[in-house]
Amino acid sequence: xxxxxxxxxxxxxxxxxxxxxxxxxxxxIICNTGDDAVFHGLYVSPDIDTITYTxxxxxxxxxxxxxxxDTFTVLEQLNRLGNDAWFNLGDKDFATHISxxxxxxxGGKLTEITDRIRRLLGVQSTILPMSDDxxxxxxxxxxxxISFQEYFVKDRWRAEVTAVHFAGAASSRPAxxxxxxxxxxxxxxxxxxxxxxxxxxxxxxPGIRSALAESAAPMVGVSPIIGASxxxxxxxxxxxxxxxxxxxxxxADCYRDFLDMLLVGAEDAALRExxxxxxxxxxxxxxxMADRAHRRRLAREVLALARxxxxxxxxxxP
Amino acid sequence: xxxxxxxxxxxxxxxxxxxxxxxxxxxxIICNTGDDAVFHGLYVSPDIDTITYTxxxxxxxxxxxxxxxDTFTVLEQLNRLGNDAWFNLGDKDFATHISxxxxxxxGGKLTEITDRIRRLLGVQSTILPMSDDxxxxxxxxxxxxISFQEYFVKDRWRAEVTAVHFAGAASSRPAxxxxxxxxxxxxxxxxxxxxxxxxxxxxxxPGIRSALAESAAPMVGVSPIIGASxxxxxxxxxxxxxxxxxxxxxxADCYRDFLDMLLVGAEDAALRExxxxxxxxxxxxxxxMADRAHRRRLAREVLALARxxxxxxxxxxP
Numbered sequence: 001x002x003x004x005x006x007x008x009x010x011x012x013x014x015x016x017x018x019x020x021x022x023x024x025x026x027x028x029i030i031c032n033t034g035d036d037a038v039f040h041g042l043y044v045s046p047d048i049d050t051i052t053y054t055x056x057x058x059x060x061x062x063x064x065x066x067x068x069x070d071t072f073t074v075l076e077q078l079n080r081l082g083n084d085a086w087f088n089l090g091d092k093d094f095a096t097h098i099s100x101x102x103x104x105x106x107g108g109k110l111t112e113i114t115d116r117i118r119r120l121l122g123v124q125s126t127i128l129p130m131s132d133d134x135x136x137x138x139x140x141x142x143x144x145x146i147s148f149q150e151y152f153v154k155d156r157w158r159a160e161v162t163a164v165h166f167a168g169a170a171s172s173r174p175a176x177x178x179x180x181x182x183x184x185x186x187x188x189x190x191x192x193x194x195x196x197x198x199x200x201x202x203x204x205x206p207g208i209r210s211a212l213a214e215s216a217a218p219m220v221g222v223s224p225i226i227g228a229s230x231x232x233x234x235x236x237x238x239x240x241x242x243x244x245x246x247x248x249x250x251x252a253d254c255y256r257d258f259l260d261m262l263l264v265g266a267e268d269a270a271l272r273e274x275x276x277x278x279x280x281x282x283x284x285x286x287x288x289m290a291d292r293a294h295r296r297r298l299a300r301e302v303l304a305l306a307r308x309x310x311x312x313x314x315x316x317x318p
Numbered sequence: 319x320x321x322x323x324x325x326x327x328x329x330x331x332x333x334x335x336x337x338x339x340x341x342x343x344x345x346x347i348i349c350n351t352g353d354d355a356v357f358h359g360l361y362v363s364p365d366i367d368t369i370t371y372t373x374x375x376x377x378x379x380x381x382x383x384x385x386x387x388d389t390f391t392v393l394e395q396l397n398r399l400g401n402d403a404w405f406n407l408g409d410k411d412f413a414t415h416i417s418x419x420x421x422x423x424x425g426g427k428l429t430e431i432t433d434r435i436r437r438l439l440g441v442q443s444t445i446l447p448m449s450d451d452x453x454x455x456x457x458x459x460x461x462x463x464i465s466f467q468e469y470f471v472k473d474r475w476r477a478e479v480t481a482v483h484f485a486g487a488a489s490s491r492p493a494x495x496x497x498x499x500x501x502x503x504x505x506x507x508x509x510x511x512x513x514x515x516x517x518x519x520x521x522x523x524p525g526i527r528s529a530l531a532e533s534a535a536p537m538v539g540v541s542p543i544i545g546a547s548x549x550x551x552x553x554x555x556x557x558x559x560x561x562x563x564x565x566x567x568x569x570a571d572c573y574r575d576f577l578d579m580l581l582v583g584a585e586d587a588a589l590r591e592x593x594x595x596x597x598x599x600x601x602x603x604x605x606x607m608a609d610r611a612h613r614r615r616l617a618r619e620v621l622a623l624a625r626x627x628x629x630x631x632x633x634x635x636p
Contacts (some may be wrong), residue, residue, distance in 0.1 A: 041420030071391055077413030082438050091409050095395030098416075102359030120400050 002306070003185035003217070007032045007198020008050040009064040010224055010232060011191030013289040016054050017299030018189070019125060020292075024055065027125035028181045030208075032193070033110065034130075034137035034166055034201030035148045039087050040078060042097035043104055046149075047198065048114050048129060049096055056121035058092075064232075067092045086154050111175045128181065130202040133172035137197050138165050139238075148197055157234035161241040164196050169204040174211075182211040187306035190221035192231065192287065195254040196238040212258035218309035219260045220302050222287055223248040226265035231288060247271065252280045261305055263287050263298075320624070321503035321535070325350045325516020326368040327382040328542055328550060329509030331607040334372050335617030336507070337443060338610075342373065345443035346499045348526075350511070351428065352448075352455035352484055352519030353466045357405050358396060360415035361422055364467075365516070366432050366447060367414060374439035376410075382550075385410045404472050429493045446499065448520040451490035455515050456483050457556075466515055475552035479559040482514050487522040492529075500529040505624035508539035510549065510605065513572040514556040530576035536627035537578045538620050540605055541566040544583035549606060565589065570598045579623055581605050581616075 002022065006015055006029060019027060032047045046065065053059040053067055060068040070090025079085045089097065096117060103113045109132045118127050137148040141159035151157060182188065193199055203209045212219065228246050229236050236246035244250035248264040252275040255262075261281040264271060269284035276282055283305065289295045320340065324333055324347060337345060350365045364383065371377040371385055378386040388408025397403045407415065414435060421431045427450045436445050455466040459477035469475060500506065511517050521527045530537065546564050547554045554564035562568035566582035570593040573580070579599040582589060587602035594600055601623065607613045 040416050041423055042416065071389065071409070073389055073409035074392060074413045074416070077410040078417060080438065081413055081417045081435060083417055091389070091391035092395040094412065094416075095392045095399055098358050098360065098392070098412075099396060099399045099401055105359055117399060120398065 001028050001181060001185055002026055002303075003181050003188045004029045004191060005188070005193075005199055005202055006030070006047070006051060006191035007193030008035070008047040011047075011193040011198065012050045012054040012059065012064075013295050014189070014191045014222060014299060014302070015051055016292070017289070017295030017297075018303070019055055020296050021299045021303055024124040028177075028185075029125055029127050030178055030181065030202060031127060031129055032198045032201050034135050034197065034204075035152075036134075036136075037087070037147060037149045039089065039097075040083060040085075042094070042101045044087070044089070044097050045100070045110070045114070045129070048110075048127060049093065051127055052114070052118050052121060052123055055118070055123040055125055055127075058121065066090045087149060088153075109175075111177070126177070126181075128177050129175050130178065130208065131172045131205045132175050133168060135169045135172045135201055135205065136167040137201055138167050139197075140164070152197075152234070157237065161237055164200070164238055164242055166201050166204040169201065170206065172205050174205050174207050178205075179207055179211045182208070182215050182217075185215060185217040187303075187310060188212065188215065188217045188219045189302055189306070190219065190255060190259065192222040192224035194224060194230070194233060194235040194238060195244070195251050196235065196242050199254070200242075209257070215258075218306045219255075219258055220263070220306050220309075221251070221255055221259050221261070222263045222298070222302065223251045223265065223268070225251055226267055226287070249274050252278050256280065260309060263302065263305075319346050319499060319503055320344055320621075321499050321506045322347045322509060323506070323511075323517055323520055324348070324365070324369060324509035325511035326353070326365040329365075329511040329516065330368050330372040330377065330382075331613050332507070332509045332540060332617060332620070333369055334610070335607065335613030335615075336621070337373055338614050339617045339621055342442040346495075346503075347443055347445050348496055348499065348520060349445060349447055350516045350519050352453050352515065352522075353470075354452075354454075355405070355465060355467045357407065357415075358401060358403075360412070360419045362405070362407070362415050363418070363428070363432075363447070366428075366445060367411065369445055370432070370436050370439060370441055373436070373441040373443055373445075376439065384408045405467060406471075427493075429495070444495070444499075446495050447493050448496065448526065449490045449523045450493050451486060453487045453490045453519055453523065454485040455519055456485050457515075458482070470552070475555065479555060482518070482556055482560055484519050484522040487519065488524065490523050492523050492525050496523075497525055497529045500526070500533050500535075503533060503535040505621070505628060506530065506533065506535045506537045507620055507624070508537065508573060508577065510540040510542035512542060512548070512551060512553040512556065513562070513569050514553065514560050517572070518560075527575070533576075536624045537573075537576055538581070538624050538627075539569070539573055539577050539579070540581045540616070540620065541569045541583065541586070543569055544585055544605070567592050570596050574598065578627060581620065581623075
């Protein structure tokens with residue numbers, strides 16, 4: 001098994017590449033749920049859905065979220081009915097949230113429901129939420145504390161952030177299968193997702209970070225930051241607010257206790273020495289994933305590195 | 319105020335006619351909620367919605383339920399996600415159910431939510447659920463007991479019915495405003511809805527039937543049955559199963575303790591004497607409402623009868 005830690009959009013690109021390069025049934029994807037939120041009474045799990053839709057071949061390649069060609073009839077009517085519908089949800093996407101919310105209200109766990117939905121959509125990879133317990137990424141701004149979605153979507157990350165914390169993390173438990181997947185992994189890949197609000201919540205679930213440190217699997221990360229800015233999104237701002245440098249070096253620092261290798265942009269080759277001082281090998285390469293071919297190429301490079309590092313051949317590889 | 323007791327489809331036609339003939343703000347419509355059901359975790363109130371959509375000019379005139387031109391993307395995707403989606407719900411319609419369910423889960427009462435939704439959709443008439451308490455129409459068939467929607471929609475009323483009862487009715491209370499509307503009404507109109515499963519649940523809420531008997535308003539009903547069959551739906555079958563004749567006489571018998579006048583089909587003029595023996599006046603006329611003009615004409619006739627019976631002029635009338 002190849003184990004992947006990921007958030008949504010950026011991570012989904014690498015996950016798509018990986019699923020194209022190896023048998024997708026050999027992938028176990030551990031997803032951030034810190035961005036999960038309840039909209040209109042429905043439980044929405046944006047990162048799990050982005051990964052599921054991506055692997056089902058349903059995702060919208062332009063928007064980076066939702067289902068390609070989806071319509072917005074429900075949302076428009078919710079607006080007409082006086083609801084503040086600032087979070088975009090398509091009609092097909094609503095079916096996911098309606099179905100999941102019903103199953104949760106009937107006592108189902110997010111892990112079981114995620115697995116049920118991915119199977120129904122024909123996804124062969126295992127998709128695991130980081131936890132079945134509610135962990136909420138909260139963003140403290142100079143204007144007050146808001147949820148991640150309020151910061152990211154409603155506010156379009158304009159607010160000045162002073163801190164990020166994960167409400168509920170301390171008492172949360174890793175979802176069933178997460179620790180075993182990490183300990184038994186043949187390789188672990190940390191996607192180019194936001195280190196603070198996508199990978200951060202996963203690492204904040206007690207037991208996950210120590211399992212990563214304990215696992216013998218080679219661990220390869222891809223930097224979401226080139227130069228001083230994230231390839232997309234506010235990772236650089238949130239890293240600064242969390243006491244890290246806004247650079248690939250900062251990314252390495254976030255993962256210094258478990259990462260073996262970090263792929264950084266060719267532009268960041270000068271950071272090699274500083275990152276290697278953290279005991280992390282550096283590969284400076286093309287880490288942008290503009291199209292499907294780029295995603296496959298980067299996935300091949302990540303897998304080749306993992307294979308080289310590993311003491312035994314990886315399964316699922318051609 | 320003109321007060322109307324109604325179920326869904328058949329009643330909605332007369333309600334549409336009435337709202338065209340008088341100031342719609344002078345109408346208070348008391349709706350059956352015995353058919354309400356939870357689908358996919360969402361609270362669906364079919365009769366309230368049919369009346370609301372009808373008065374908002376949104377209803378589908380061909381299907382008799384839902385919103386004209388609505389799409390079915392959510393339902394199709396729910397099917398794909400393994401849900402048994404036998405109850406048709408359009409995308410715009412889903413917005414109603416999502417909105418209502420959230421408000422109910424936040425502690426809102428059906429009465430308030432119904433009023434909020436009708437106002438947002440521009441409906442001037444007051445729409446009242448019969449009760450904020452859950453009353454469920456249960457149909458006993460030779461195959462066992464099922465909900466009304468299972469009988470009516472899923473089974474397409476093929477099962478042989480032996481009894482109908484209203485679970486929860488005994489401990490239910492009329493919704494706020496229902497008793498006052500009945501006692502202060504200038505006229506009360508009983509729509510050509512199913513006497514057992516549309517008007518029956520309303521009358522089963524303790525206090526409503528006695529308020530009707532007590533109210534001084536003229537009470538005019540329209541038979542949903544011509545000859546031995548309902549104009550549409552299974553009213554005749556359910557009347558037989560409940561110990562009533564399947565005829566306009568049976569309809570009169572259902573309402574004998576409060577009704578003043580019953581409009582029956584011209585075909586049923588021969589029932590006049592038997593119905594008048596129940597102390598109910600009979601008007602044999604054209605009671606079919608095939609199109610908008612027929613609905614307006616029947617509404618005019620009903621209003622003229624109420625006006626004639628009343629000791630004072632009715633408000634809202636031209």
